[in-house]
Amino acid sequence: MAAALIRLKVELRERHLQTHSAFCREYDKIAGTIDPALVGTFPGRTQFHRWLSGSLKGLPYPHHCRVLEGMFPGYTAEQLFERYTDELPLSHASAITVADSVTGLLDVIENRINQPTFGSVDWEPERPGDAPRSHTGLTAHDKWDVATPTRQLAQRLLQMEQTEYLDSREVSQFAYLAGHIIDLDTRIDIQISADGSAHLTYRYETLNMTGRPLTRMSRELWFKYTDGGLDIGPLRESTRRLAIQRIHDTPSLSKFACQLSPAIQPGESAVVGYTCDGGKFDDELYWRQTIARYTRHFSVHLRHENAGDLISCSATEEHPDGAENSATEDLIWDCDGDDAIVTLHREYLRPNQSVTLFWEVTREHS
Known part of the structure:
Protein backbone atom coordinates (compact mmCIF):
# COMPACT_ATOMS: atom_id res chain seq x y z
CA MET A 1 0.00 0.00 0.00
CA PHE A 81 -0.17 16.67 8.53
CA GLU A 82 -3.38 16.24 6.54
CA ARG A 83 -3.48 14.07 3.43
CA TYR A 84 -2.72 15.95 0.21
CA THR A 85 -4.92 14.73 -2.60
CA ASP A 86 -3.87 16.89 -5.58
CA GLU A 87 -1.30 15.26 -7.86
CA LEU A 88 2.20 16.64 -7.83
CA PRO A 89 3.51 17.57 -11.29
CA LEU A 90 6.56 15.62 -12.37
CA SER A 91 9.05 17.14 -14.79
CA HIS A 92 10.02 15.17 -17.86
CA ALA A 93 13.62 15.08 -16.63
CA SER A 94 12.67 13.38 -13.37
CA ALA A 95 10.37 10.83 -14.99
CA ILE A 96 13.07 8.20 -15.51
CA THR A 97 12.86 4.47 -15.21
CA VAL A 98 14.37 2.64 -12.26
CA ALA A 99 16.39 0.46 -14.58
CA ASP A 100 18.04 3.47 -16.20
CA SER A 101 18.81 4.99 -12.78
CA VAL A 102 20.37 1.78 -11.49
CA THR A 103 22.39 1.24 -14.65
CA GLY A 104 23.73 4.79 -14.61
CA LEU A 105 24.68 4.56 -10.96
CA LEU A 106 26.43 1.23 -11.46
CA ASP A 107 28.51 2.72 -14.26
CA VAL A 108 29.62 5.78 -12.32
CA ILE A 109 30.35 3.88 -9.12
CA GLU A 110 32.27 1.10 -10.85
CA ASN A 111 34.48 3.65 -12.63
CA ARG A 112 35.38 5.42 -9.38
CA ILE A 113 35.22 2.97 -6.51
CA ASN A 114 38.88 1.94 -6.90
CA GLN A 115 40.10 5.25 -8.35
CA PRO A 116 38.26 7.99 -6.48
CA THR A 117 38.17 11.45 -8.04
CA PHE A 118 39.66 14.42 -6.19
CA GLY A 119 39.32 18.15 -6.74
CA SER A 120 37.01 18.30 -9.74
CA VAL A 121 33.98 16.66 -8.10
CA ASP A 122 30.70 18.59 -8.36
CA TRP A 123 30.04 19.19 -4.66
CA GLU A 124 28.02 22.33 -4.02
CA PRO A 125 24.45 23.46 -3.31
CA GLU A 126 21.91 23.63 -6.09
CA ARG A 127 22.06 26.93 -7.93
CA PRO A 128 18.96 28.81 -9.10
CA GLY A 129 18.08 27.66 -12.60
CA ASP A 130 19.83 24.30 -12.29
CA ALA A 131 17.91 21.69 -14.26
CA PRO A 132 16.83 18.50 -12.50
CA ARG A 133 19.24 15.65 -13.08
CA SER A 134 18.73 12.05 -13.89
CA HIS A 135 21.18 9.20 -14.18
CA THR A 136 20.17 8.44 -17.75
CA GLY A 137 22.71 10.91 -19.10
CA LEU A 138 25.57 8.85 -17.76
CA THR A 139 27.27 6.24 -19.92
CA ALA A 140 25.63 2.94 -19.04
CA HIS A 141 26.81 -0.64 -19.13
CA ASP A 142 24.79 -3.18 -21.02
CA LYS A 143 25.79 -5.81 -18.48
CA TRP A 144 24.77 -6.13 -14.86
CA ASP A 145 27.67 -8.37 -13.78
CA VAL A 146 29.33 -5.81 -11.51
CA ALA A 147 31.25 -6.35 -8.30
CA THR A 148 29.27 -6.77 -5.10
CA PRO A 149 30.49 -3.49 -3.50
CA THR A 150 29.39 -1.56 -6.61
CA ARG A 151 25.92 -3.06 -6.42
CA GLN A 152 25.74 -2.40 -2.65
CA LEU A 153 26.59 1.28 -3.08
CA ALA A 154 24.07 1.77 -5.89
CA GLN A 155 21.33 0.08 -3.86
CA ARG A 156 22.15 2.27 -0.86
CA LEU A 157 21.96 5.50 -2.89
CA LEU A 158 18.62 4.54 -4.40
CA GLN A 159 17.36 3.67 -0.94
CA MET A 160 18.50 7.07 0.36
CA GLU A 161 16.69 8.76 -2.52
CA GLN A 162 13.46 7.10 -1.37
CA THR A 163 13.77 7.15 2.41
CA GLU A 164 15.97 10.15 3.21
CA TYR A 165 14.57 12.51 0.58
CA LEU A 166 17.72 13.13 -1.40
CA ASP A 167 16.93 14.47 -4.83
CA SER A 168 18.38 13.04 -8.04
CA ARG A 169 21.08 15.73 -8.11
CA GLU A 170 22.41 14.73 -4.69
CA VAL A 171 22.29 11.03 -5.54
CA SER A 172 24.35 11.75 -8.64
CA GLN A 173 26.87 13.73 -6.58
CA PHE A 174 27.23 10.88 -4.10
CA ALA A 175 27.75 8.41 -6.96
CA TYR A 176 30.64 10.49 -8.30
CA LEU A 177 32.18 10.33 -4.80
CA ALA A 178 32.41 6.54 -4.89
CA GLY A 179 35.73 5.55 -3.33
CA HIS A 180 35.39 8.16 -0.57
CA ILE A 181 34.06 8.15 2.98
CA ILE A 182 31.34 10.82 3.22
CA ASP A 183 30.19 12.53 6.39
CA LEU A 184 26.48 13.11 5.85
CA ASP A 185 26.37 15.17 9.01
CA THR A 186 29.03 16.51 11.36
CA ARG A 187 27.94 18.16 14.60
CA ILE A 188 30.28 19.72 17.17
CA ASP A 189 28.94 20.81 20.56
CA ILE A 190 31.19 23.09 22.63
CA GLN A 191 30.21 23.69 26.26
CA ILE A 192 32.41 26.21 28.08
CA SER A 193 31.99 26.64 31.83
CA ALA A 194 32.46 29.87 33.77
CA ASP A 195 36.15 29.12 34.47
CA GLY A 196 36.88 28.48 30.78
CA SER A 197 37.06 24.67 30.94
CA ALA A 198 35.51 23.01 27.89
CA HIS A 199 33.52 19.88 27.14
CA LEU A 200 33.43 18.94 23.43
CA THR A 201 31.19 16.45 21.70
CA TYR A 202 31.80 15.31 18.11
CA ARG A 203 29.04 13.42 16.33
CA TYR A 204 29.44 12.11 12.76
CA GLU A 205 26.91 10.37 10.55
CA THR A 206 29.29 8.59 8.21
CA LEU A 207 28.52 6.86 4.89
CA ASN A 208 31.00 4.34 3.53
CA MET A 209 31.16 4.83 -0.25
CA THR A 210 34.27 2.69 -0.66
CA GLY A 211 34.58 -0.98 -1.57
CA ARG A 212 36.14 -1.99 1.75
CA PRO A 213 34.92 -2.06 5.38
CA LEU A 214 35.65 1.02 7.48
CA THR A 215 37.23 -0.03 10.77
CA ARG A 216 39.16 3.05 11.87
CA MET A 217 39.08 6.85 11.65
CA SER A 218 42.04 9.07 12.59
CA ARG A 219 41.51 12.40 14.34
CA GLU A 220 43.38 15.02 16.33
CA LEU A 221 42.47 17.74 18.83
CA TRP A 222 44.45 20.79 19.94
CA PHE A 223 43.94 23.40 22.64
CA LYS A 224 46.19 26.33 23.43
CA TYR A 225 45.45 25.81 27.12
CA THR A 226 44.64 22.57 28.96
CA ASP A 227 44.41 21.20 32.48
CA GLY A 228 47.48 19.10 31.73
CA GLY A 229 46.12 16.84 29.01
CA LEU A 230 43.06 15.92 26.97
CA ASP A 231 40.67 13.21 28.10
CA ILE A 232 38.98 11.63 25.05
CA GLY A 233 36.26 9.00 25.20
CA PRO A 234 33.66 7.38 22.91
CA LEU A 235 30.25 8.99 22.36
CA ARG A 236 27.57 6.88 24.04
CA GLU A 237 25.02 7.34 21.28
CA SER A 238 27.35 5.90 18.64
CA THR A 239 25.79 3.02 16.71
CA ARG A 240 29.15 1.23 16.65
CA ARG A 241 31.37 0.29 19.57
CA LEU A 242 34.34 2.66 19.73
CA ALA A 243 37.79 2.19 21.22
CA ILE A 244 40.04 5.26 21.43
CA GLN A 245 43.61 4.45 20.38
CA ARG A 246 46.03 7.16 21.55
CA ILE A 247 48.76 7.68 18.96
CA HIS A 248 50.62 10.81 20.10
CA ASP A 249 49.98 13.04 23.12
CA THR A 250 51.39 16.30 24.41
CA PRO A 251 49.80 18.52 27.10
CA SER A 252 47.90 20.46 24.41
CA LEU A 253 47.68 18.06 21.43
CA SER A 254 46.25 14.59 21.00
CA LYS A 255 46.43 12.45 17.88
CA PHE A 256 44.21 9.41 18.14
CA ALA A 257 42.12 6.91 16.20
CA CYS A 258 38.58 5.65 16.72
CA GLN A 259 38.47 1.89 16.17
CA LEU A 260 34.99 0.71 15.13
CA SER A 261 33.26 -2.59 15.80
CA PRO A 262 31.54 -3.92 13.85
CA ALA A 263 33.02 -2.30 10.75
CA ILE A 264 30.91 0.02 8.59
CA GLN A 265 30.44 -2.05 5.44
CA PRO A 266 30.31 -0.60 1.89
CA GLY A 267 27.01 1.22 1.48
CA GLU A 268 26.35 1.34 5.23
CA SER A 269 26.12 4.46 7.36
CA ALA A 270 26.58 4.78 11.11
CA VAL A 271 26.65 7.40 13.84
CA VAL A 272 30.04 7.58 15.55
CA GLY A 273 31.63 10.16 17.78
CA TYR A 274 33.71 11.05 20.79
CA THR A 275 33.93 13.54 23.65
CA CYS A 276 36.83 15.58 24.95
CA ASP A 277 37.49 17.16 28.36
CA GLY A 278 40.55 18.95 29.69
CA GLY A 279 40.78 21.82 27.21
CA LYS A 280 40.38 25.45 28.30
CA PHE A 281 39.49 28.75 26.67
CA ASP A 282 41.26 31.77 28.13
CA ASP A 283 42.47 34.83 26.23
CA GLU A 284 41.48 33.77 22.68
CA LEU A 285 37.93 32.72 21.91
CA TYR A 286 37.77 30.83 18.62
CA TRP A 287 37.41 27.30 17.30
CA ARG A 288 39.00 26.18 14.03
CA GLN A 289 37.89 22.90 12.53
CA THR A 290 39.68 21.25 9.63
CA ILE A 291 37.42 19.13 7.44
CA ALA A 292 38.71 15.60 6.92
CA ARG A 293 36.12 14.32 4.42
CA TYR A 294 33.48 15.41 1.97
CA THR A 295 30.83 16.71 4.37
CA ARG A 296 27.22 17.30 3.38
CA HIS A 297 26.15 19.19 6.48
CA PHE A 298 28.32 20.71 9.21
CA SER A 299 27.31 22.55 12.37
CA VAL A 300 28.91 23.97 15.51
CA HIS A 301 26.77 24.54 18.60
CA LEU A 302 28.43 26.71 21.25
CA ARG A 303 27.24 27.52 24.77
CA HIS A 304 29.56 29.79 26.76
CA GLU A 305 28.35 29.87 30.35
CA ASN A 306 28.46 33.02 32.49
CA ALA A 307 30.00 34.92 29.58
CA GLY A 308 28.15 38.19 30.10
CA ASP A 309 27.21 40.00 26.91
CA LEU A 310 28.16 38.69 23.49
CA ILE A 311 30.09 41.57 21.95
CA SER A 312 30.65 40.04 18.53
CA CYS A 313 30.78 36.76 16.64
CA SER A 314 31.89 35.86 13.14
CA ALA A 315 32.91 32.87 11.06
CA THR A 316 35.17 32.19 8.10
CA GLU A 317 35.53 29.31 5.66
CA GLU A 318 38.95 28.56 4.20
CA HIS A 319 39.30 26.56 0.98
CA PRO A 320 42.04 24.05 0.06
CA ASP A 321 43.68 26.61 -2.26
CA GLY A 322 43.95 29.15 0.57
CA ALA A 323 41.04 31.34 -0.52
CA GLU A 324 38.80 32.49 2.30
CA ASN A 325 35.23 33.71 2.50
CA SER A 326 32.93 34.85 5.27
CA ALA A 327 30.48 32.35 6.78
CA THR A 328 28.91 34.89 9.14
CA GLU A 329 25.61 34.84 7.22
CA ASP A 330 25.03 31.30 8.55
CA LEU A 331 25.45 32.28 12.21
CA ILE A 332 22.59 32.28 14.70
CA TRP A 333 23.40 33.79 18.11
CA ASP A 334 21.58 34.79 21.27
CA CYS A 335 21.96 35.03 25.03
CA ASP A 336 20.28 32.85 27.64
CA GLY A 337 20.70 34.76 30.88
CA ASP A 338 24.46 35.20 31.21
CA ASP A 339 25.18 32.39 28.72
CA ALA A 340 26.19 33.15 25.13
CA ILE A 341 24.74 30.77 22.53
CA VAL A 342 26.07 30.56 18.97
CA THR A 343 25.14 28.13 16.18
CA LEU A 344 26.92 27.88 12.82
CA HIS A 345 25.73 25.80 9.86
CA ARG A 346 27.65 25.08 6.65
CA GLU A 347 27.03 22.66 3.79
CA TYR A 348 29.01 20.92 1.03
CA LEU A 349 32.46 21.10 2.59
CA ARG A 350 35.49 19.42 1.03
CA PRO A 351 38.56 17.70 2.51
CA ASN A 352 41.24 20.16 3.69
CA GLN A 353 38.81 23.02 4.06
CA SER A 354 38.53 24.62 7.47
CA VAL A 355 35.80 26.52 9.28
CA THR A 356 36.63 28.96 12.09
CA LEU A 357 34.18 30.43 14.59
CA PHE A 358 35.19 33.60 16.50
CA TRP A 359 33.35 35.19 19.40
CA GLU A 360 33.98 37.90 21.98
CA VAL A 361 32.28 38.34 25.36
CA THR A 362 32.41 40.95 28.12
CA ARG A 363 33.33 38.65 31.01
CA GLU A 364 36.89 37.39 31.40
CA HIS A 365 37.68 33.98 32.88
CA SER A 366 39.03 33.98 36.40
Whole structure:
Protein backbone atom coordinates (compact mmCIF):
# COMPACT_ATOMS: atom_id res chain seq x y z
CA MET A 1 0.00 0.00 0.00
CA ALA A 2 1.44 3.39 -0.98
CA ALA A 3 2.30 5.81 1.82
CA ALA A 4 -0.07 8.74 2.31
CA LEU A 5 1.07 11.99 0.75
CA ILE A 6 0.78 14.77 3.31
CA ARG A 7 0.79 18.52 2.85
CA LEU A 8 4.04 19.03 4.77
CA LYS A 9 5.93 16.93 2.22
CA VAL A 10 4.45 18.93 -0.65
CA GLU A 11 5.30 22.28 0.94
CA LEU A 12 8.87 21.19 1.66
CA ARG A 13 9.37 20.06 -1.94
CA GLU A 14 8.11 23.38 -3.28
CA ARG A 15 10.64 25.21 -1.08
CA HIS A 16 13.47 22.72 -1.86
CA LEU A 17 13.66 21.77 1.83
CA GLN A 18 12.84 18.06 1.47
CA THR A 19 16.27 16.83 2.58
CA HIS A 20 16.86 16.42 6.30
CA SER A 21 19.84 18.81 6.42
CA ALA A 22 18.04 21.59 4.50
CA PHE A 23 14.98 21.19 6.73
CA CYS A 24 17.06 21.37 9.93
CA ARG A 25 18.81 24.51 8.78
CA GLU A 26 15.50 26.28 8.09
CA TYR A 27 14.03 24.85 11.31
CA ASP A 28 16.82 26.42 13.37
CA LYS A 29 16.41 29.80 11.66
CA ILE A 30 12.71 29.94 12.50
CA ALA A 31 13.18 28.41 15.96
CA GLY A 32 15.64 31.18 16.84
CA THR A 33 13.00 33.82 16.15
CA ILE A 34 10.44 32.04 18.37
CA ASP A 35 12.55 30.93 21.33
CA PRO A 36 16.36 30.49 21.31
CA ALA A 37 15.94 27.41 23.49
CA LEU A 38 14.28 25.67 20.52
CA VAL A 39 17.38 25.94 18.31
CA GLY A 40 18.80 22.45 17.76
CA THR A 41 15.56 20.64 18.71
CA PHE A 42 14.79 19.58 15.13
CA PRO A 43 13.73 15.95 14.56
CA GLY A 44 16.28 13.25 13.81
CA ARG A 45 16.39 11.57 10.41
CA THR A 46 14.17 8.68 11.47
CA GLN A 47 11.55 10.94 13.01
CA PHE A 48 11.68 13.27 9.99
CA HIS A 49 11.01 10.28 7.73
CA ARG A 50 7.99 9.33 9.85
CA TRP A 51 6.64 12.86 9.48
CA LEU A 52 6.91 12.84 5.68
CA SER A 53 5.82 9.24 5.17
CA GLY A 54 2.41 9.87 6.73
CA SER A 55 2.99 7.17 9.36
CA LEU A 56 2.94 9.56 12.33
CA LYS A 57 -0.01 9.02 14.65
CA GLY A 58 -1.42 12.34 15.81
CA LEU A 59 0.86 15.42 15.84
CA PRO A 60 4.51 15.99 16.79
CA TYR A 61 5.44 17.43 20.17
CA PRO A 62 4.09 20.97 20.83
CA HIS A 63 7.46 22.69 20.35
CA HIS A 64 7.77 21.07 16.89
CA CYS A 65 4.27 22.31 16.03
CA ARG A 66 5.21 25.88 17.05
CA VAL A 67 8.24 25.89 14.75
CA LEU A 68 6.39 24.23 11.84
CA GLU A 69 3.63 26.84 12.01
CA GLY A 70 6.35 29.52 11.93
CA MET A 71 7.95 27.88 8.89
CA PHE A 72 4.64 27.69 7.02
CA PRO A 73 2.54 30.78 7.85
CA GLY A 74 -1.11 30.26 7.10
CA TYR A 75 -1.09 26.56 7.98
CA THR A 76 -1.82 25.00 11.35
CA ALA A 77 0.09 21.91 12.44
CA GLU A 78 -3.06 19.87 11.87
CA GLN A 79 -3.29 21.08 8.26
CA LEU A 80 0.38 20.31 7.57
CA PHE A 81 -0.17 16.67 8.53
CA GLU A 82 -3.38 16.24 6.54
CA ARG A 83 -3.48 14.07 3.43
CA TYR A 84 -2.72 15.95 0.21
CA THR A 85 -4.92 14.73 -2.60
CA ASP A 86 -3.87 16.89 -5.58
CA GLU A 87 -1.30 15.26 -7.86
CA LEU A 88 2.20 16.64 -7.83
CA PRO A 89 3.51 17.57 -11.29
CA LEU A 90 6.56 15.62 -12.37
CA SER A 91 9.05 17.14 -14.79
CA HIS A 92 10.02 15.17 -17.86
CA ALA A 93 13.62 15.08 -16.63
CA SER A 94 12.67 13.38 -13.37
CA ALA A 95 10.37 10.83 -14.99
CA ILE A 96 13.07 8.20 -15.51
CA THR A 97 12.86 4.47 -15.21
CA VAL A 98 14.37 2.64 -12.26
CA ALA A 99 16.39 0.46 -14.58
CA ASP A 100 18.04 3.47 -16.20
CA SER A 101 18.81 4.99 -12.78
CA VAL A 102 20.37 1.78 -11.49
CA THR A 103 22.39 1.24 -14.65
CA GLY A 104 23.73 4.79 -14.61
CA LEU A 105 24.68 4.56 -10.96
CA LEU A 106 26.43 1.23 -11.46
CA ASP A 107 28.51 2.72 -14.26
CA VAL A 108 29.62 5.78 -12.32
CA ILE A 109 30.35 3.88 -9.12
CA GLU A 110 32.27 1.10 -10.85
CA ASN A 111 34.48 3.65 -12.63
CA ARG A 112 35.38 5.42 -9.38
CA ILE A 113 35.22 2.97 -6.51
CA ASN A 114 38.88 1.94 -6.90
CA GLN A 115 40.10 5.25 -8.35
CA PRO A 116 38.26 7.99 -6.48
CA THR A 117 38.17 11.45 -8.04
CA PHE A 118 39.66 14.42 -6.19
CA GLY A 119 39.32 18.15 -6.74
CA SER A 120 37.01 18.30 -9.74
CA VAL A 121 33.98 16.66 -8.10
CA ASP A 122 30.70 18.59 -8.36
CA TRP A 123 30.04 19.19 -4.66
CA GLU A 124 28.02 22.33 -4.02
CA PRO A 125 24.45 23.46 -3.31
CA GLU A 126 21.91 23.63 -6.09
CA ARG A 127 22.06 26.93 -7.93
CA PRO A 128 18.96 28.81 -9.10
CA GLY A 129 18.08 27.66 -12.60
CA ASP A 130 19.83 24.30 -12.29
CA ALA A 131 17.91 21.69 -14.26
CA PRO A 132 16.83 18.50 -12.50
CA ARG A 133 19.24 15.65 -13.08
CA SER A 134 18.73 12.05 -13.89
CA HIS A 135 21.18 9.20 -14.18
CA THR A 136 20.17 8.44 -17.75
CA GLY A 137 22.71 10.91 -19.10
CA LEU A 138 25.57 8.85 -17.76
CA THR A 139 27.27 6.24 -19.92
CA ALA A 140 25.63 2.94 -19.04
CA HIS A 141 26.81 -0.64 -19.13
CA ASP A 142 24.79 -3.18 -21.02
CA LYS A 143 25.79 -5.81 -18.48
CA TRP A 144 24.77 -6.13 -14.86
CA ASP A 145 27.67 -8.37 -13.78
CA VAL A 146 29.33 -5.81 -11.51
CA ALA A 147 31.25 -6.35 -8.30
CA THR A 148 29.27 -6.77 -5.10
CA PRO A 149 30.49 -3.49 -3.50
CA THR A 150 29.39 -1.56 -6.61
CA ARG A 151 25.92 -3.06 -6.42
CA GLN A 152 25.74 -2.40 -2.65
CA LEU A 153 26.59 1.28 -3.08
CA ALA A 154 24.07 1.77 -5.89
CA GLN A 155 21.33 0.08 -3.86
CA ARG A 156 22.15 2.27 -0.86
CA LEU A 157 21.96 5.50 -2.89
CA LEU A 158 18.62 4.54 -4.40
CA GLN A 159 17.36 3.67 -0.94
CA MET A 160 18.50 7.07 0.36
CA GLU A 161 16.69 8.76 -2.52
CA GLN A 162 13.46 7.10 -1.37
CA THR A 163 13.77 7.15 2.41
CA GLU A 164 15.97 10.15 3.21
CA TYR A 165 14.57 12.51 0.58
CA LEU A 166 17.72 13.13 -1.40
CA ASP A 167 16.93 14.47 -4.83
CA SER A 168 18.38 13.04 -8.04
CA ARG A 169 21.08 15.73 -8.11
CA GLU A 170 22.41 14.73 -4.69
CA VAL A 171 22.29 11.03 -5.54
CA SER A 172 24.35 11.75 -8.64
CA GLN A 173 26.87 13.73 -6.58
CA PHE A 174 27.23 10.88 -4.10
CA ALA A 175 27.75 8.41 -6.96
CA TYR A 176 30.64 10.49 -8.30
CA LEU A 177 32.18 10.33 -4.80
CA ALA A 178 32.41 6.54 -4.89
CA GLY A 179 35.73 5.55 -3.33
CA HIS A 180 35.39 8.16 -0.57
CA ILE A 181 34.06 8.15 2.98
CA ILE A 182 31.34 10.82 3.22
CA ASP A 183 30.19 12.53 6.39
CA LEU A 184 26.48 13.11 5.85
CA ASP A 185 26.37 15.17 9.01
CA THR A 186 29.03 16.51 11.36
CA ARG A 187 27.94 18.16 14.60
CA ILE A 188 30.28 19.72 17.17
CA ASP A 189 28.94 20.81 20.56
CA ILE A 190 31.19 23.09 22.63
CA GLN A 191 30.21 23.69 26.26
CA ILE A 192 32.41 26.21 28.08
CA SER A 193 31.99 26.64 31.83
CA ALA A 194 32.46 29.87 33.77
CA ASP A 195 36.15 29.12 34.47
CA GLY A 196 36.88 28.48 30.78
CA SER A 197 37.06 24.67 30.94
CA ALA A 198 35.51 23.01 27.89
CA HIS A 199 33.52 19.88 27.14
CA LEU A 200 33.43 18.94 23.43
CA THR A 201 31.19 16.45 21.70
CA TYR A 202 31.80 15.31 18.11
CA ARG A 203 29.04 13.42 16.33
CA TYR A 204 29.44 12.11 12.76
CA GLU A 205 26.91 10.37 10.55
CA THR A 206 29.29 8.59 8.21
CA LEU A 207 28.52 6.86 4.89
CA ASN A 208 31.00 4.34 3.53
CA MET A 209 31.16 4.83 -0.25
CA THR A 210 34.27 2.69 -0.66
CA GLY A 211 34.58 -0.98 -1.57
CA ARG A 212 36.14 -1.99 1.75
CA PRO A 213 34.92 -2.06 5.38
CA LEU A 214 35.65 1.02 7.48
CA THR A 215 37.23 -0.03 10.77
CA ARG A 216 39.16 3.05 11.87
CA MET A 217 39.08 6.85 11.65
CA SER A 218 42.04 9.07 12.59
CA ARG A 219 41.51 12.40 14.34
CA GLU A 220 43.38 15.02 16.33
CA LEU A 221 42.47 17.74 18.83
CA TRP A 222 44.45 20.79 19.94
CA PHE A 223 43.94 23.40 22.64
CA LYS A 224 46.19 26.33 23.43
CA TYR A 225 45.45 25.81 27.12
CA THR A 226 44.64 22.57 28.96
CA ASP A 227 44.41 21.20 32.48
CA GLY A 228 47.48 19.10 31.73
CA GLY A 229 46.12 16.84 29.01
CA LEU A 230 43.06 15.92 26.97
CA ASP A 231 40.67 13.21 28.10
CA ILE A 232 38.98 11.63 25.05
CA GLY A 233 36.26 9.00 25.20
CA PRO A 234 33.66 7.38 22.91
CA LEU A 235 30.25 8.99 22.36
CA ARG A 236 27.57 6.88 24.04
CA GLU A 237 25.02 7.34 21.28
CA SER A 238 27.35 5.90 18.64
CA THR A 239 25.79 3.02 16.71
CA ARG A 240 29.15 1.23 16.65
CA ARG A 241 31.37 0.29 19.57
CA LEU A 242 34.34 2.66 19.73
CA ALA A 243 37.79 2.19 21.22
CA ILE A 244 40.04 5.26 21.43
CA GLN A 245 43.61 4.45 20.38
CA ARG A 246 46.03 7.16 21.55
CA ILE A 247 48.76 7.68 18.96
CA HIS A 248 50.62 10.81 20.10
CA ASP A 249 49.98 13.04 23.12
CA THR A 250 51.39 16.30 24.41
CA PRO A 251 49.80 18.52 27.10
CA SER A 252 47.90 20.46 24.41
CA LEU A 253 47.68 18.06 21.43
CA SER A 254 46.25 14.59 21.00
CA LYS A 255 46.43 12.45 17.88
CA PHE A 256 44.21 9.41 18.14
CA ALA A 257 42.12 6.91 16.20
CA CYS A 258 38.58 5.65 16.72
CA GLN A 259 38.47 1.89 16.17
CA LEU A 260 34.99 0.71 15.13
CA SER A 261 33.26 -2.59 15.80
CA PRO A 262 31.54 -3.92 13.85
CA ALA A 263 33.02 -2.30 10.75
CA ILE A 264 30.91 0.02 8.59
CA GLN A 265 30.44 -2.05 5.44
CA PRO A 266 30.31 -0.60 1.89
CA GLY A 267 27.01 1.22 1.48
CA GLU A 268 26.35 1.34 5.23
CA SER A 269 26.12 4.46 7.36
CA ALA A 270 26.58 4.78 11.11
CA VAL A 271 26.65 7.40 13.84
CA VAL A 272 30.04 7.58 15.55
CA GLY A 273 31.63 10.16 17.78
CA TYR A 274 33.71 11.05 20.79
CA THR A 275 33.93 13.54 23.65
CA CYS A 276 36.83 15.58 24.95
CA ASP A 277 37.49 17.16 28.36
CA GLY A 278 40.55 18.95 29.69
CA GLY A 279 40.78 21.82 27.21
CA LYS A 280 40.38 25.45 28.30
CA PHE A 281 39.49 28.75 26.67
CA ASP A 282 41.26 31.77 28.13
CA ASP A 283 42.47 34.83 26.23
CA GLU A 284 41.48 33.77 22.68
CA LEU A 285 37.93 32.72 21.91
CA TYR A 286 37.77 30.83 18.62
CA TRP A 287 37.41 27.30 17.30
CA ARG A 288 39.00 26.18 14.03
CA GLN A 289 37.89 22.90 12.53
CA THR A 290 39.68 21.25 9.63
CA ILE A 291 37.42 19.13 7.44
CA ALA A 292 38.71 15.60 6.92
CA ARG A 293 36.12 14.32 4.42
CA TYR A 294 33.48 15.41 1.97
CA THR A 295 30.83 16.71 4.37
CA ARG A 296 27.22 17.30 3.38
CA HIS A 297 26.15 19.19 6.48
CA PHE A 298 28.32 20.71 9.21
CA SER A 299 27.31 22.55 12.37
CA VAL A 300 28.91 23.97 15.51
CA HIS A 301 26.77 24.54 18.60
CA LEU A 302 28.43 26.71 21.25
CA ARG A 303 27.24 27.52 24.77
CA HIS A 304 29.56 29.79 26.76
CA GLU A 305 28.35 29.87 30.35
CA ASN A 306 28.46 33.02 32.49
CA ALA A 307 30.00 34.92 29.58
CA GLY A 308 28.15 38.19 30.10
CA ASP A 309 27.21 40.00 26.91
CA LEU A 310 28.16 38.69 23.49
CA ILE A 311 30.09 41.57 21.95
CA SER A 312 30.65 40.04 18.53
CA CYS A 313 30.78 36.76 16.64
CA SER A 314 31.89 35.86 13.14
CA ALA A 315 32.91 32.87 11.06
CA THR A 316 35.17 32.19 8.10
CA GLU A 317 35.53 29.31 5.66
CA GLU A 318 38.95 28.56 4.20
CA HIS A 319 39.30 26.56 0.98
CA PRO A 320 42.04 24.05 0.06
CA ASP A 321 43.68 26.61 -2.26
CA GLY A 322 43.95 29.15 0.57
CA ALA A 323 41.04 31.34 -0.52
CA GLU A 324 38.80 32.49 2.30
CA ASN A 325 35.23 33.71 2.50
CA SER A 326 32.93 34.85 5.27
CA ALA A 327 30.48 32.35 6.78
CA THR A 328 28.91 34.89 9.14
CA GLU A 329 25.61 34.84 7.22
CA ASP A 330 25.03 31.30 8.55
CA LEU A 331 25.45 32.28 12.21
CA ILE A 332 22.59 32.28 14.70
CA TRP A 333 23.40 33.79 18.11
CA ASP A 334 21.58 34.79 21.27
CA CYS A 335 21.96 35.03 25.03
CA ASP A 336 20.28 32.85 27.64
CA GLY A 337 20.70 34.76 30.88
CA ASP A 338 24.46 35.20 31.21
CA ASP A 339 25.18 32.39 28.72
CA ALA A 340 26.19 33.15 25.13
CA ILE A 341 24.74 30.77 22.53
CA VAL A 342 26.07 30.56 18.97
CA THR A 343 25.14 28.13 16.18
CA LEU A 344 26.92 27.88 12.82
CA HIS A 345 25.73 25.80 9.86
CA ARG A 346 27.65 25.08 6.65
CA GLU A 347 27.03 22.66 3.79
CA TYR A 348 29.01 20.92 1.03
CA LEU A 349 32.46 21.10 2.59
CA ARG A 350 35.49 19.42 1.03
CA PRO A 351 38.56 17.70 2.51
CA ASN A 352 41.24 20.16 3.69
CA GLN A 353 38.81 23.02 4.06
CA SER A 354 38.53 24.62 7.47
CA VAL A 355 35.80 26.52 9.28
CA THR A 356 36.63 28.96 12.09
CA LEU A 357 34.18 30.43 14.59
CA PHE A 358 35.19 33.60 16.50
CA TRP A 359 33.35 35.19 19.40
CA GLU A 360 33.98 37.90 21.98
CA VAL A 361 32.28 38.34 25.36
CA THR A 362 32.41 40.95 28.12
CA ARG A 363 33.33 38.65 31.01
CA GLU A 364 36.89 37.39 31.40
CA HIS A 365 37.68 33.98 32.88
CA SER A 366 39.03 33.98 36.40
